[in-house]
Structures are given as structure tokens and as C-alpha cells.
Amino acid sequence: MANANKVILIGNITRDLELRYIPGGQAVIEFTIAINQRYKDKAGQSQEKTDFIPIVAWGKQAELIKQYLSKGSSVYIEGRLQQDSWEDKNDGTKKSKLKVVAQQVQFLDRAKGQEAADKDGTKWAKEAPTKSAKTEEENLDEEIPF
Numbered sequence: 001m002a003n004a005n006k007v008i009l010i011g012n013i014t015r016d017l018e019l020r021y022i023p024g025g026q027a028v029i030e031f032t033i034a035i036n037q038r039y040k041d042k043a044g045q046s047q048e049k050t051d052f053i054p055i056v057a058w059g060k061q062a063e064l065i066k067q068y069l070s071k072g073s074s075v076y077i078e079g080r081l082q083q084d085s086w087e088d089k090n091d092g093t094k095k096s097k098l099k100v101v102a103q104q105v106q107f108l109d110r111a112k113g114q115e116a117a118d119k120d121g122t123k124w125a126k127e128a129p130t131k132s133a134k135t136e137e138e139n140l141d142e143e144i145p146f
Helices: 059-068 131-143
Strands: 007-013 019-021 027-040 046-058 074-087 094-107 122-124
Touching (some): 019 059, 027 059, 046 059, 046 074, 059 094
Parallel strands (some): 094 122
Antiparallel strands (some): 007 027, 007 074, 027 046, 074 094
């Protein structure tokens, strides 16, 4: 049976970023993005709902996120879902939390310098299209008869 675990999100960082290092020395950053949804209810009234999604990034990618992004920054994230489970220390109940582990991050704002690009999957959206995006553009050009 086939499986897939892929998430694509665009949202805004909700709070100031805190970078930390695990005992092995690897950088980690955890933050939340807000994603707004607009829709019309049954009465035809415009409504807006905001979802808050927890994100975690590791290594050089985490360091670059801390360096170039801040509260309110717009960000594109590709990653995978991960569920953490633990037992509450106070009452012994089982708890769990679903979060997105970032695999690719694109900074959508132009603030703090666009030269931030690295091999760990962190890049500015203004960069040249990725190979797959370029292929889609080329395919569109081939379908147009003129």
C-alpha cells in the first residue's frame, strides 16, 4: 500500500523566533505560522478563520530562519507531518501534538537581505524557479499553439 506524507503551507510567523541547540550541537527552531482562510457561510456572509500550525526546522536551515525572519514574516514551507506523544508529568495522561517538520523553506518577504540561500533547502522565493517549476512553465509554453 502506498503512503505519502507531504505538507505545503504559506503563512506568517506568529511570534519572535528563538533558536536553541540540542546537546549534540545541532540547531533547532520551533515556531508557529498563521494561515488565514476566507469563505462564505450559509447566509452568504464573508467569514475568516485563522489556523495556527506548529513548525520545526533543524540545522543550518534553523539558523538561517532565525537570522533572516521575524514575527510577521511571510514564509512558504514544504515538509512532513510528525506526531509527538508523551505522558503528562502531573496527571499521567497521554498527550500528543502534530507538527510540520520543515524540509524546504522559502522566505517570501524581501526584508533583511535576499542573499540568504543555502543548500539545506532554505531560499528566497525571488530566486530562479526550481527545476520542477521550470518544467511546468516549459510545458505550458509547449501547449500554446502560437
